Amino acid sequence: PWECEYSYGGEADLHRHYERCQKNPGHKNFxxxxxxxxxYLPEDYRDKEVVDYIRAVSDLTVRVSVGYVSEKRPETVPNTNKPYPCYSVRGQCRLTVGTGFVRSVDVFTSDLGHHCGCKDCLNSSTPEMNFAIVEVITATHVVFDGLEGEHTTCHLFFDRGGTPDTCSGVVTLPGMSNVFNNVPEDCCFMYHYTHDLDLARKLLQTTQQMYRLSYILTNDNKFYFRIVKQNRDVLDKQPLLFLVSHPHGCSKQISLGYVTSAHKFNDAIVNLFYNTATCPGSSGAHVLVTENFTSLGLEKVLLFSCAVHCGVSEEQHEFNFCESDKGQ
Structure with a gap:
C-alpha cells in the first residue's frame, strides 16, 4: 500500500516508471x-483564497530523495504483522523517492549569538552565526531515521521539466539532521541547516502566507458564508481534499479529490480515506482538507495538520489514506 518510488537506475528509471504507471495511466487527474x-477547482470552491493557499502549499512542497536504506528498519509495522517497507533491502544504496513539505523556517542572525549546527560549522573554529533551520515533514516510511536523513536530498521548486537538474530555479537541500519519527502516525520531521538567508526568508514568507490563508479558510466566517451562499448543498457534500506531490519522482503535480470517510481509532489518531489521485512517489505529501464537515464526525479542522499521505488503503482498495493527529 505504500507509495514511495524506488530506483536502482537513477532519474532514467523514474521516468520509465512514470510512463509505465498502472495505477494512473496517462496521469490525467494530475x-x-x-x-x-x-x-480546475470544483465550482463550489472557486475562490481566490483557495487558489492562493494551494499555490503557497505548492511552493513549500519538496521532492525527497533518499540514497540509503537503514539497517534499523523493522520487519513489520509495530504491533502488526504487516510488512514494513524496505526491510529486505536494509543496508543497500537504493534510491527511494517521495514527497515532503516545508512546515517552518527559523532564521538566526549574528546578533542573536547562536552558531550554525551544520557539519561544516561543527568542524570549524569559526562557525557561521547567520544561518537558518528549515523543517521538512515527510512520511516515516520515506525517511526512517537519522542515517537515512544524512543520505536525503530535498529539491525545492521542481515545478517543470524532466529532472531537477534540467529545471531552472530548483534549489537543492542536501543532507537532513535531527530526524524525528512518529511510526504510528507515519510522520517524519527533519531539519536542514542553510547559510542562504535569502532562500530562508523567501520560504519563511511563504509559510507565513500559508498560515494566514489557512486561518482565513478555517476561521473566517465571511469565507464560510460565501461558500454557503454560493451553494448550500456544499455542506452535505464530501470535503475537498488536495495534494501536491512528485508522482514517480517527476515534476510537481496538484491533484484534487474528496474525503470519502474518516475513522477515529482513539482520542489521538484519525484515519482519512480519499479519492484524490496519487502515485508511487506521492508518499509524504501534505494532506489538506478545506472544510470541517460534521458529517465526518471530526471535532477539529483538518485544513492544516501534520497529516501526510501514506498510501493505498488495504481495506478500501479504490481509496488512498493518511493518518492524522486529530487535525491539529
Missing part, C-alpha cells in the same frame, strides 16, 4: 503546478 488555475 495538474502540473505551473498550469494550475481557479478553473
Amino acid at each position: 495538474i502540473p503546478v505551473d498550469k494550475f488555475s481557479i478553473e
Whole structure:
C-alpha cells in the first residue's frame, strides 16, 4: 500500500516508471503546478483564497530523495504483522523517492549569538552565526531515521521539466539532521541547516502566507458564508481534499479529490480515506482538507495538520489514506 518510488537506475528509471504507471495511466487527474488555475477547482470552491493557499502549499512542497536504506528498519509495522517497507533491502544504496513539505523556517542572525549546527560549522573554529533551520515533514516510511536523513536530498521548486537538474530555479537541500519519527502516525520531521538567508526568508514568507490563508479558510466566517451562499448543498457534500506531490519522482503535480470517510481509532489518531489521485512517489505529501464537515464526525479542522499521505488503503482498495493527529 505504500507509495514511495524506488530506483536502482537513477532519474532514467523514474521516468520509465512514470510512463509505465498502472495505477494512473496517462496521469490525467494530475495538474502540473505551473498550469494550475481557479478553473480546475470544483465550482463550489472557486475562490481566490483557495487558489492562493494551494499555490503557497505548492511552493513549500519538496521532492525527497533518499540514497540509503537503514539497517534499523523493522520487519513489520509495530504491533502488526504487516510488512514494513524496505526491510529486505536494509543496508543497500537504493534510491527511494517521495514527497515532503516545508512546515517552518527559523532564521538566526549574528546578533542573536547562536552558531550554525551544520557539519561544516561543527568542524570549524569559526562557525557561521547567520544561518537558518528549515523543517521538512515527510512520511516515516520515506525517511526512517537519522542515517537515512544524512543520505536525503530535498529539491525545492521542481515545478517543470524532466529532472531537477534540467529545471531552472530548483534549489537543492542536501543532507537532513535531527530526524524525528512518529511510526504510528507515519510522520517524519527533519531539519536542514542553510547559510542562504535569502532562500530562508523567501520560504519563511511563504509559510507565513500559508498560515494566514489557512486561518482565513478555517476561521473566517465571511469565507464560510460565501461558500454557503454560493451553494448550500456544499455542506452535505464530501470535503475537498488536495495534494501536491512528485508522482514517480517527476515534476510537481496538484491533484484534487474528496474525503470519502474518516475513522477515529482513539482520542489521538484519525484515519482519512480519499479519492484524490496519487502515485508511487506521492508518499509524504501534505494532506489538506478545506472544510470541517460534521458529517465526518471530526471535532477539529483538518485544513492544516501534520497529516501526510501514506498510501493505498488495504481495506478500501479504490481509496488512498493518511493518518492524522486529530487535525491539529
